[in-house]
Each structure stands twice: as C-alpha cells, then as structure tokens.
Amino acid sequence: MIEQYLLHLFIIACVYAILAMSLNLAVGFTGLLNLGHVAFYAIGAYTSALLAVGLGVPFWGGMLAGGCMAALFGYLLSFPTVRLKGDYLVLGTLGFTIIVEAVLKNWASLTRGPLGIAGIPKPRLLGLSLSPLPAYALLALAAALLTYWLLSLVVASPFGRTLKAIRDDEVAAGALGKDTFRAKAKALALSAFLAGVAGALYAHYITFIDPSSFSITETILIFSMVLVGGTASLLGSVAGAALLVLLPEPLRFLPIPSDIVGGMRQAIYALLLVLVILKRPQGLLGEDTLRDAWARARRRRKGA
Amino acid sequence: MDILPQLIMNGLIAGSVYALMAAGFSLMYGLQRFMNVAHGATYLVGAFAAYACARLAGMPLALSFAIAVLVATGLGVAINQLVYVPLQRQKEKDRALLLASFGVFLLVEAIILMVFGADVKSFGLPVRKGMDVLGAVVTPVQLVIILAAPLVFLGLWLFLYRTRTGTALRAAADNEAIARTMGVNVRAMTTLTTALGSALAGVAGILVALEQNLEHSMGLPAVLKGLTAAIIGGIGNVPAAILGGYLLGLAENLGIWYLPSGYKDAIAFVILILFLLVRPQGFFGTRRREEAGG
Structure with missing residues (x-):
C-alpha cells in the first residue's frame, strides 16, 4: 500500500519534472516569460488520449503525436507573442492558456467538454503491459532522464548559447547576426513538445482527463517549480518539482475537509513562491549561486 | 422582444465592473510600472468582506460596504509595503514583481478558500422583478451597478484633476524624476495610488457580490478582464x-450573439492578443518603445 503511494508520487514528480525542465528552457534559458505552458501540456494529453480512445492508436504513437501537436502550437504561438516583451508576453501567453481551456470545455463534440475523457488505455511495450505501478514509474523516470539529457545537450550547444545571449541582450545577439526571432520560436516549440509528451505521460497514467486538470493555477504551479528550483538550472527544476509535489503531501493525512486541503496546498506553494522571490531570487539551485558563493568566499578571504 | 438592447445593457453592467478594475490597474501601473495581479486579491477580499459583514455578522449594508472598502484598501497597501517595496531593490525586479504579485494573489485566494469554503455563496438580496429600461430588463441591483460606477469615476476625476494631491500624483506617474525634483514625495504617492486602486477593486468586488454568486475562484477572471x-x-x-472596460463588456456580450456563451471568457483574450499584436499601446495610448514589443 505505502509502496503504491510512493510510486504514485514518484510518477507525478517525474511528470512535473519534465514540465518544469521544459518550461525552464523558455523562461530560464531564453528569457521568455511563458504562462502558456499548461496549454501545451493539455494539448499533448488530449491529443494522445483522443487518438488512443477514438482510433486505438498505441501510446507511443499518441505520445509522439501529442508532442508534435503541442510543438506546432508552440511554434504558432511564437508568431504573435515572441515579439512582445515582459508583461505583454506574460499576458499574451496567459490569454492562450485561457483560450485553450475554453476550447477544451466547449468543443464538446471533440473533447467531450467538462465530462472529460475516461478509459485512456495504459501503454504496452513489446507485448507487455506497463500498467503495474513499478513499470510505469520506470517509464516516467526514463522520460524524465531523457528530457534532462536532451535539454542539457541543447543548452550547452551553440543554439543554447544563442538562447542565453538573447536572454541577456537580445539587441546584441541580433547585431551579431543571430536570427533571434527564429531561435525563440524554436525554443518555444521544443519546450512545447516536451510539455506535450508530459501530457501524454500523465493522461495514460491517470487514464482520465478533463479541462480542470489544466487550469491557470497549474501554470503557476509549474512556474513556481522553475522559480523555486532556480531559473536556468535543469537540476533546480527537478528539485523544484520534487519539492512542490512532496511538500503538501502530509496534508493528506490530516483529518480536515478536502476543500481546506486544496486551499492549504495552494497556500503552501504560493507562500513558497513569494518567499523565494523575496529572499532568494535566484532560486535554490540557480545558475549564479556558485559564482555568488565563490565571490563571497573570496571576499571573506580578503577580509581575513 | 428584440435582443440587442438587452445585450447592450448586459455589456454595460459587465463593463462597469471591468472599468472599475481597469481604472485601478491603470492608476497603479502609472507608478508601479508592472501588472499587479494581486489587484484581484483586493477585489476578492472586498467581495468576501462585504459578505461576511452583512450576512455573517448581520451589519447594515452601508456599514458593511464601508468596512469592505477599507479592508480591501488596507490589504492593497500592506501588499505593497511588505512585498513590492522590498522587491524594488532587486536586479530583475520586473519579473520578480510580476511573479510575486501572482504568488500573493494565489495566497489570498487560498486563504479565502480555507476561511469560507468552496461552496457558492450568495448575498441573498430579495429578488425583485426587473424593470424595463430602454427596451431591456434590468433589476434594481443592476441599475445600482450601472449608476454607481460613473459616480465613482466622477469622484476619481475630481480628485486627480481638481486637487493638488491629484496633480502631484499624475506628475509622479508621468515622470518620476522630474516630479521628485519638484518636491513630490513619490513614495507617498505610490502608497496613495495603491490605496486608491485597491479601493476601486474593493468597490468592484462589492458590486459583483451584490449581483452574482460569490466564489473563491472569481478573482482571476476579474483580474484578467481588468x-x-x-x-x-x-x-x-x-x-x-475606463473606456476600455466598457468596450470589453460590450464586446463580450455582443460576441455571444454569434458564439456559444461558453466562449464568453475567451473572447476577451482573443481581443487582447489582437491588441497586443496590432496596437499594444491601446486605443487611446501613445506608444512607448520600451514597453511595447520592439
């Protein structure tokens, strides 16, 4: 029983780790404050679920299709939004989330509206079912590790350096001949692809999805994971995801009504978000912490 | 019966609330220079404070409203002092301020949820028959909303354009550095605009509470519309x-003439994205390069 519960938490943490890492590519490495990430997650989940339930497409095909569909939307979203800066980008991407949510709720002939999609099949691999929890946990772990590996390659590549240059000084990056618009569009598409994969992973695990799983609050939760962990730090995003998934769990065992638990859960991560921004803006494992620590150590040595 | 007058009237009712929210946003943006999402928290607290005073504590309506506006104002000022003022010193303060305001909003929403629970509440004013106004059916409460908003705006205008403090406030919003050299206390002005903006959000919250059901989740849509x-x-x-608020209310309500009503909320954001693309400075604004897209 307890193992089942821990494995469940592990799987959920893996899904969020993928979401946080991929969001970090846009937010931390490229400097795009994207509040539309949860929409990509939803698009991936719905694409994969509908393909599986409606057409019997196996999980692997659905996951790939979900990722590609999300990437397509990410690429399309980049046209109206990546020219925007700061607050305007935040609002534009937030608007995208709300439009996608409205479509999921209202296009009932496709998405079944607020009723959601039930009976999403669990994946199979080489004829074996991946429905036992340990098998699914391995699948989720493999997906999270692959995401980590892929994104660390990307951010260390010349393309990754272009993204960081755009983040630090877009005009200068443009002056050096980088096509900043295309680089940002590609970053957003890749970020969206991974969120779509996470969506498929979630949908085929829970086996039921409805629009309420992909609300704006969820966007802020993923954003908090990135911020608490540290922007531009992939390991930070993993740590942030694990922390924010696990931190409110003890509430489950307290004898309090469920809407209070929901409120406390939200209060905990909102408070954590505000405190981190106020007291440790670079996050727990932010990129410049080592440098800061180094500078502090040097100052101390000089002082001594 | 022709449906157009009714849709326009509904647009004016929704628009009154959006205009109140937008006026508060605009006031605060002038000095704080970021989109203060926690504006929705003051709105939410205004609505629930009025409900708590009038329905749970049994106070008279007028007193409840006064208390609710005061509580909303106090909350707005407290958030500014505790969170935004310290953040002004940070390196990446734009991002920090925006995200912190999101965090504060979610925290307040969570507290409201814990205190009042998730069930839908109603002010429970006696239901009166709607009157016929210019071909549309309007309830007395709706009439109050339509008339109260312009009165508030008149008061705001008199303050901003007819008093010394109002002039100083506009000067500080227009050019902080020059205002400071002319002896305007910019810090005090920031506190004052926060108080004013929060009071406006509180009024918006109360008006909505009178007409519709109260839910803890009503804050975010209000912020985004504002x-x-x-x-x-x-x-x-x-x-x-303010004009933008009325335009949005009308656009939403006329839009559902063509679209299923479930898309009502999405209409606002389609309009928003169009504006961000084509005219980020708004209908009446002048473009500032550093704020709009480059």
Whole structure:
C-alpha cells in the first residue's frame, strides 16, 4: 500500500519534472516569460488520449503525436507573442492558456467538454503491459532522464548559447547576426513538445482527463517549480518539482475537509513562491549561486 | 422582444465592473510600472468582506460596504509595503514583481478558500422583478451597478484633476524624476495610488457580490478582464482604461450573439492578443518603445 503511494508520487514528480525542465528552457534559458505552458501540456494529453480512445492508436504513437501537436502550437504561438516583451508576453501567453481551456470545455463534440475523457488505455511495450505501478514509474523516470539529457545537450550547444545571449541582450545577439526571432520560436516549440509528451505521460497514467486538470493555477504551479528550483538550472527544476509535489503531501493525512486541503496546498506553494522571490531570487539551485558563493568566499578571504 | 438592447445593457453592467478594475490597474501601473495581479486579491477580499459583514455578522449594508472598502484598501497597501517595496531593490525586479504579485494573489485566494469554503455563496438580496429600461430588463441591483460606477469615476476625476494631491500624483506617474525634483514625495504617492486602486477593486468586488454568486475562484477572471480592459484602452491612462472596460463588456456580450456563451471568457483574450499584436499601446495610448514589443 505505502509502496503504491510512493510510486504514485514518484510518477507525478517525474511528470512535473519534465514540465518544469521544459518550461525552464523558455523562461530560464531564453528569457521568455511563458504562462502558456499548461496549454501545451493539455494539448499533448488530449491529443494522445483522443487518438488512443477514438482510433486505438498505441501510446507511443499518441505520445509522439501529442508532442508534435503541442510543438506546432508552440511554434504558432511564437508568431504573435515572441515579439512582445515582459508583461505583454506574460499576458499574451496567459490569454492562450485561457483560450485553450475554453476550447477544451466547449468543443464538446471533440473533447467531450467538462465530462472529460475516461478509459485512456495504459501503454504496452513489446507485448507487455506497463500498467503495474513499478513499470510505469520506470517509464516516467526514463522520460524524465531523457528530457534532462536532451535539454542539457541543447543548452550547452551553440543554439543554447544563442538562447542565453538573447536572454541577456537580445539587441546584441541580433547585431551579431543571430536570427533571434527564429531561435525563440524554436525554443518555444521544443519546450512545447516536451510539455506535450508530459501530457501524454500523465493522461495514460491517470487514464482520465478533463479541462480542470489544466487550469491557470497549474501554470503557476509549474512556474513556481522553475522559480523555486532556480531559473536556468535543469537540476533546480527537478528539485523544484520534487519539492512542490512532496511538500503538501502530509496534508493528506490530516483529518480536515478536502476543500481546506486544496486551499492549504495552494497556500503552501504560493507562500513558497513569494518567499523565494523575496529572499532568494535566484532560486535554490540557480545558475549564479556558485559564482555568488565563490565571490563571497573570496571576499571573506580578503577580509581575513 | 428584440435582443440587442438587452445585450447592450448586459455589456454595460459587465463593463462597469471591468472599468472599475481597469481604472485601478491603470492608476497603479502609472507608478508601479508592472501588472499587479494581486489587484484581484483586493477585489476578492472586498467581495468576501462585504459578505461576511452583512450576512455573517448581520451589519447594515452601508456599514458593511464601508468596512469592505477599507479592508480591501488596507490589504492593497500592506501588499505593497511588505512585498513590492522590498522587491524594488532587486536586479530583475520586473519579473520578480510580476511573479510575486501572482504568488500573493494565489495566497489570498487560498486563504479565502480555507476561511469560507468552496461552496457558492450568495448575498441573498430579495429578488425583485426587473424593470424595463430602454427596451431591456434590468433589476434594481443592476441599475445600482450601472449608476454607481460613473459616480465613482466622477469622484476619481475630481480628485486627480481638481486637487493638488491629484496633480502631484499624475506628475509622479508621468515622470518620476522630474516630479521628485519638484518636491513630490513619490513614495507617498505610490502608497496613495495603491490605496486608491485597491479601493476601486474593493468597490468592484462589492458590486459583483451584490449581483452574482460569490466564489473563491472569481478573482482571476476579474483580474484578467481588468488588465485586458486597461490594455485595450491604453494602460497608464485612467480615462482610456475606463473606456476600455466598457468596450470589453460590450464586446463580450455582443460576441455571444454569434458564439456559444461558453466562449464568453475567451473572447476577451482573443481581443487582447489582437491588441497586443496590432496596437499594444491601446486605443487611446501613445506608444512607448520600451514597453511595447520592439
């Protein structure tokens, strides 16, 4: 029983780790404050679920299709939004989330509206079912590790350096001949692809999805994971995801009504978000912490 | 019966609330220079404080409203002092301020949820028959909303354009450095605009509470509509933001003539994205390069 519960938490943490890492590519490495990430997650989940339930497409095909569909939307979203800066980008991407949510709720002939999609099949691999929890946990772990590996390659590549240059000084990056618009569009598409994969992973695990799983609050939760962990730090995003998934769990065992638990859960991560921004803006494992620590150590040595 | 007058009337009712929110946003944006999402928290607290005073504590309506506006104002000022003022010193303060305001909003929403629970509440004013106004059916409460908003705006205008403090406030919003050299206390002005903006949000919250059901989740849509209205009008310009609020209310309600009503909320954001693309400075605004897209 307890193992089942821990494995469940592990799987959920893996899904969020993928979401946080991929969001970090846009937010931390490229400097795009994207509040539309949860929409990509939803698009991936719905694409994969509908393909599986409606057409019997196996999980692997659905996951790939979900990722590609999300990437397509990410690429399309980049046209109206990546020219925007700061607050305007935040609002534009937030608007995208709300439009996608409205479509999921209202296009009932496709998405079944607020009723959601039930009976999403669990994946199979080489004829074996991946429905036992340990098998699914391995699948989720493999997906999270692959995401980590892929994104660390990307951010260390010349393309990754272009993204960081755009983040630090877009005009200068443009002056050096980088096509900043295309680089940002590609970053957003890749970020969206991974969120779509996470969506498929979630949908085929829970086996039921409805629009309420992909609300704006969820966007802020993923954003908090990135911020608490540290922007531009992939390991930070993993740590942030694990922390924010696990931190409110003890509430489950307290004898309090469920809407209070929901409120406390939200209060905990909102408070954590505000405190981190106020007291440790670079996050727990932010990129410049080592440098800061180094500078502090040097100052101390000089002082001594 | 022709449906057009009714849709326009509904647009004016929704628009009154959006305009109140947008006016508050615009006022605060002038001095704080970021989109204060926690504006929705003051709105939410205004609505629930009025409900708690009038329905749970049994106070008279007028007293409840006064207390609710005061509580909303106090909350707005407290958030500014505790969170935004310390953040002004940070390196990446734009991002920090925006995200912190999101965090504060979610925290307040969570507290409201814990205190009042998730069930839908109603002010439970006696239901009166609607009257016929210019071919549309309007309830007395709706009439109060339609008339109260312009009165508030008149008061705001008199303050901003007919008093010394109002002039100082506009000067500080227009050019902080020059205002400071002319002896304007910019810090005090920031506190004052926060108080004013929060009071406006509190009023909006109360008006909505009178007419509709109260839910803890009603804050975010209100913030987003208010922001959208402010941008449609031209953020940082209070009268333009007010007009933006009415325009948004009308656009939404006329839009559901063609679209299923479930898409009502999405209409605002389609308009928003169009504006961000084509006219980020809004209908009446002038373009500032550093704020709009490059």
